[in-house]
Amino acid sequence: MIPLAERLRPTNLDHYIGQEHLVGPGAILRRGIEQNSIPSIIFWGPPGVGKTTLAGIIAKSLKRPFYVLSAVSSGVKDVREVIERAKQYAGELKEVPGSPILFIDEIHRFSKSQQDSLLAAVERGIVTLIGATTENPSFEVISPLLSRCQVYVLKELSKVDLLKLLELAMKHDEVLKRKKITLSETDALLRLSGGDARKLLNLFELVVNASTNSAEIVITNQNVQEIAQEKTALYDKGGEQHYDIISAFIKSMRGSDPNAAVYWLARMIRGGEDPIFIARRMLILASEDIGNSNPTALVIANACFEACQKTGYPECRIILSQTAIYLACSVKSNASYMAIDNALALVDKTGDLSVPLHLRNAPTKLMKELGYGDNYNYDHSNEGNFSGQDFLPADIKGSLLYEPGKNARESEIRDYLQQLWKDKYRY
Secondary structure: OOOHHHHOOOOOHHHOOOOHHHHOOOOHHHHHHHOOOOOOEEEEOOOOOOHHHHHHHHHHHHOOOEEEEEOOOOOHHHHHHHHHHHHHHHHHOOOOOOOOEEEEEOHHHOOHHHHHHHHHHHHOOOOEEEEEEOOOHHHHOOHHHHOOOEEEEOOOOOHHHHHHHHHHHHHHOOOHHHOOEEEOOOHHHHHHHOOOHHHHHHHHHHHHHHOOOOOOEEEOHHHHHHHHHHHOOOOOOOOHHHHHHHHHHHHHHHOOOHHHHHHHHHHHHHOOOOHHHHHHHHHHHHHHHHHHHOOHHHHHHHHHHHHHHHHOOOOHHHHHHHHHHHHHHOOOOOHHHHHHHHHHHHHHHHOOOOOOHHHOOOOOHHHHHOOOOOOOOOHHHOHHHOOOOOOOOHHHOOOOOOOOOOOHHHHHHHHHHHHHHOOOOOO
């Protein structure tokens, strides 16, 4: 039998649940569909929020040919075959109402050469690309292809959205509407599905089918939990476990527990997690949670990232382990992370303040005549290579954005800055 999630897949926007910011009344993507003006798109969002469904709705609404490829099982040859079919389609029509839509699921898994094979067809409008990814496209999609696409972020479905899906299933599904189902409790269904609509519906159907009471099926947290423990996988790279375990891994290193860090690392390795994903998260942690308290952490994390790209499993497990243990055992500081957030908040608050004249570049004679660069005091011309001049706009003069952490290395930084800037900043 076709799974419930597939049976309930909507074919138009009126029956699509969630993503109101994109497809609600007057929203940008709905307007594009209504005007038959859709660019190439990257849908970025967690699993089960409607990326594939939305791509199908777009193709159906625009009445265009719809080609589907999975980056897991497709290669360059498959991409080229689809492009040739799209060219033939265009050649058969005198007035093409729009290029065929090529949907690529998990586009982040395409190699550089596979993504390169799409470039010309996307640029010339032979196909309109819609890619779906759970990973940040800035890292996973090559720049030339990304620049030709509009990135739309799909949000996690809310509790209201998910409950609406369950009600829809009970009322409209041809199989379930013939059964008497009572949703006595829903917490376990929602928690175990982790905001993934597909996972929610499949788990719901699993619980319904497992019921031995044909007269009335009562859904409770207990029976959902019991069935889920028997049937669900221990590690789902695309689901809740993926996010929960990487979260536990990061928090273990942040909390300076190398034993827990290695345990969660092993869970991810046994689950087949992408080593580059793990290495990237450690690279971020090295700056966000350690920073200048131990700058070597960033160097080691970056070396790990590059080494994992060269080696792959199983050898890179050793490199990942070494790095995770080093980061967990390092002193911690989030001072750099807080500094940039403080600076961004100040920019949002004060707007585009003018650059002081003495700091401006003066490449032309006119700019020099206008005073650009006047009175700039070259620091290396002063004792101690320090001038003490103002570098912030006058309106925010003296704003302290970086607060050194309370650790040995940053205490030295604090003392050094205090000695230099005692009349301007209070460190």
